[in-house]
Amino acid sequence: MAGPTLEEAFGQVIRELRxxxxxxxxxxxxxxxxHRTYVSLLERGRNSPSIRTLWxxxxxLQVSPxxxxxxxxxxx
Amino acid sequence: MAGPTLEEAFGQVIRELRxxxxxxxxxxxxxxxxHRTYVSLLERGRNSPSIRTLWxxxxxLQVSPxxxxxxxxxxx
Numbered sequence: 001m002a003g004p005t006l007e008e009a010f011g012q013v014i015r016e017l018r019x020x021x022x023x024x025x026x027x028x029x030x031x032x033x034x035h036r037t038y039v040s041l042l043e044r045g046r047n048s049p050s051i052r053t054l055w056x057x058x059x060x061l062q063v064s065p066x067x068x069x070x071x072x073x074x075x076x
Numbered sequence: 077m078a079g080p081t082l083e084e085a086f087g088q089v090i091r092e093l094r095x096x097x098x099x100x101x102x103x104x105x106x107x108x109x110x111h112r113t114y115v116s117l118l119e120r121g122r123n124s125p126s127i128r129t130l131w132x133x134x135x136x137l138q139v140s141p142x143x144x145x146x147x148x149x150x151x152x
Contacts, residue, residue, distance in 0.1 A: 006131055048126040051148075055082055066149055070142040072127075 008045030009075035013068060015043045017061040031060035084121030085151035089144060091119045093137040107136035 004012065018028050025043070029036040033056060041047045042057075049057075051065075058065040080088065094104050101119070105112040109132060117123045118133075125133075127141075134141040 006128055010127060048128045050124040050126055051086060051130055052082055052124045054127055064149065066142050066146040069145045073140065073142055 004075055005045060006072070006076065007042075007048050009072045010049065011043040011045040012075060013071045014039075014057055014061070017063060017068070017071075018043075021061060023061075028057075028060055032056040080151055081121060082148070082152065083124050085148045086125065087119040087121040088151060089147045090115075090133055090137070093139060093144070093147075094119075097137060099137075104133075104136055108132040 003009075014028075018025070023031075025036050025039050029039040032039070032053070034053065038047070042049055042053075054068065055065050058068045061068070079085075090104075094101070099107075101112050101115050105115040108115070108129070110129065114123070118125055118129075130144065131141050134144045137144070
């Protein structure tokens with residue numbers, strides 16, 4: 001069975017961290033200055049974000065960018 | 077004095093790791109499947125790469141993506 005793609009793993013991590021923080025997609029998108037539909041695309045692994053988006057999301061989710069990336073690695 | 081932008085820090089880390097490996101920009105661009113002019117843009121902090129490019133570069137430079145991101149964090 002094929003594992004998730006990088007983008008899917010990224011989306012899963014973002015969604016898990018968001019739910020852990022008790023945040024809605026609206027709240028997360030507001031915090032990271034992105035549109036809610038973009039956050040929704042990311043969570044479904046439909047877009048490969050830039051490292052700037054990675055940084056903004058990590059800050060909004062109160063984890064370090066490196067910790068976010070480690071979580072992605074562990075899903076691949 | 078303002079520190080480097082995220083993109084500049086990324087570029088510095090890529091360049092440092094590339095030189096540590098004794099690789100030319102040509103060799104790195106071949107290894108990561110990107111054009112040399114794109115790698116040159118990245119090293120000068122002129123482009124915000126996608127996480128897929130981050131992953132490809134980390135693999136080509138033989139470090140983990142999380143380790144690459146930690147190095148960027150330490151420059152900011």
